[in-house]
Amino acid sequence: xxxxxxxxxLEVLDAIARKxxxxxxxxxLYRVPSAISYTVQKLEQDLDVVLFRKEGRKAVLTxxxxxxxxxxxxxLDATERxxxxxxxxxxxWEPVFNIAIDSILSFDFIYPLIARFYELLPDIEINIxxxxxxxxxxxxxxxxxxxxxxxGAAPGQGIKYQKIxxxxxxxxxxxxxxxxxxxxxxxxxxxxxxxxxxxxxxxRNQAPQSRRVFSKRPxxxxxxxEEKIHALxxxxxxxxxxxxxxxxxxxxxxxxxxxxxxxxxxETMNMAWKTTNKGKVLHWxxxxxxxxxxx
Numbered sequence: 001x002x003x004x005x006x007x008x009x010l011e012v013l014d015a016i017a018r019k020x021x022x023x024x025x026x027x028x029l030y031r032v033p034s035a036i037s038y039t040v041q042k043l044e045q046d047l048d049v050v051l052f053r054k055e056g057r058k059a060v061l062t063x064x065x066x067x068x069x070x071x072x073x074x075x076l077d078a079t080e081r082x083x084x085x086x087x088x089x090x091x092x093w094e095p096v097f098n099i100a101i102d103s104i105l106s107f108d109f110i111y112p113l114i115a116r117f118y119e120l121l122p123d124i125e126i127n128i129x130x131x132x133x134x135x136x137x138x139x140x141x142x143x144x145x146x147x148x149x150x151x152g153a154a155p156g157q158g159i160k161y162q163k164i165x166x167x168x169x170x171x172x173x174x175x176x177x178x179x180x181x182x183x184x185x186x187x188x189x190x191x192x193x194x195x196x197x198x199x200x201x202x203x204r205n206q207a208p209q210s211r212r213v214f215s216k217r218p219x220x221x222x223x224x225x226e227e228k229i230h231a232l233x234x235x236x237x238x239x240x241x242x243x244x245x246x247x248x249x250x251x252x253x254x255x256x257x258x259x260x261x262x263x264x265x266x267e268t269m270n271m272a273w274k275t276t277n278k279g280k281v282l283h284w285x286x287x288x289x290x291x292x293x294x295x
Contacts, residue, residue, distance in 0.1 A: 004046030007079060010072035012039045013051065017069055020058045094146070094279040096125045100139040102150030103132045103199055103225040104167055104242050104269065105294070110149075113288055117281075124281060130224060135202025140272045146282050148272045149289065161270040162286070165294040168243040169264040170257040172250075174235035185259040195220060195237035197228050229255075240264055244295075269294075 015025035016036070026033040044051050051065035061069060101107055107128070114126060131139050136151035138144070140159055153161040171186065173179050182190060197220045220237050222228050225245060232239060233254045241255075249255040271289060273282055 009043045013069050094281045097281045098127045098145045100129045100131045100145035100148045102136045105150045131202045132199050133201040150269045158275050167267045169240045170243045171260045172255045173238045185261045197231045197237040197239045
């Protein structure tokens with residue numbers, strides 16, 4: 001099927017609308033005015049619409065012309081982005097880069113890094129996703145993310161892991177919670193009597209996981225560690241939290257860390273990426289993150 005609307009015609013319409021006349025558009029596009037007039041006349045004939053009307057010496061868009069130009073500019077912008085993406089892909093710079101960050105980590109570290117990256121390559125599209133439990137590992141194995149920050153390590157699968165920090169878990173409650181007045185250390189039998197607040201596993205293709213949940217009661221499920229902290233501070237339940245995420249809440253007395261009989265082991269967090277991914281954006285972020293102190 002032959003379409004009468006071409007990129008060249010859209011560029012001509014755009015130039016006329018911006019410059020206000022056929023002659024000025026011809027000058028900008030380094031063409032003779034007759035070539036501009038012919039392009040517009042042919043497009044009007046093919047579409048059976050009037051695109052411009054004369055107001056003195058100015059060429060003014062009709063309503064049909066405004067609709068065509070408005071959506072036409074979106075096509076021109078998309079075409080330019082497509083050309084840039086193709087060039088960057090050819091040069092090894094991925095046009096789109098996806099980063100998944102485990103909810104255990106605060107996102108504060110990533111934004112200054114992205115700002116530095118934009119100073120070098122402002123036209124790369126970067127997407128950031130929050131993942132929980134098995135979702136972080138699944139994000140890299142299913143190619144949902146190019147780089148995962150804050151996941152455990154799984155053998156094989158062609159994935160490279162690089163340790164970034166150890167995470168210490170503490171059992172926390174709000175000051176007004178019943179367990180805040182219980183004998184210490186807390187026994188599992190006592191903890192089991194209370195509602196746990198858990199963060200939902202973000203896995204999409206595998207059974208959801210749960211960890212560090214002792215309670216036999218129905219849980220309160222929330223979407224992120226940040227929301228779990230808020231729910232705990234509100235006294236809605238109890239649970240284990242990463243020590244580094246609640247230091248301020250502990251210092252302000254919004255939460256209390258309580259010792260328990262069953263010690264929870266520390267957890268190793270890693271960066272992870274596919275070994276087959278040789279992209280320059282990935283390499284840049286790995287290099288920068290390797291120098292970052294996550295502690």
